[in-house]
Amino acid sequence: MWAAIKGLVTGLSTKAKIALILLLGLGLLLGPVLLVILLLALLVMAIVAAVRAAAAG
Structure with a gap:
């Protein structure tokens, strides 16, 4: 699985790599929130x- 991920990242353009890094960073920041x-x-x-339940009972 790790090889498939490395292959995917290697095939991405520079703009796509930057966008992927930004999305991962944003996800890590917003996840706890x-x-x-x-x-x-x-x-x-x-x-x-x-x-x-208290009001009904």
């Missing part, structure tokens, strides 16, 4: 469900 947002959304949904 998106994870925190997802966890906060799950926490809010759990709180809302608990409040609704």
Whole structure:
């Protein structure tokens, strides 16, 4: 698999390599931020469900 990835990168143009590096960097930077947002959304949904269950019961 590593050889296939190396072959793909070798065949890319310089502009495509730069774009790939920028996308990987952006993904590494935004990944943790998106994870925190997802966890906060799950926490809010759990709180809302608990409040609704308490109000119904």
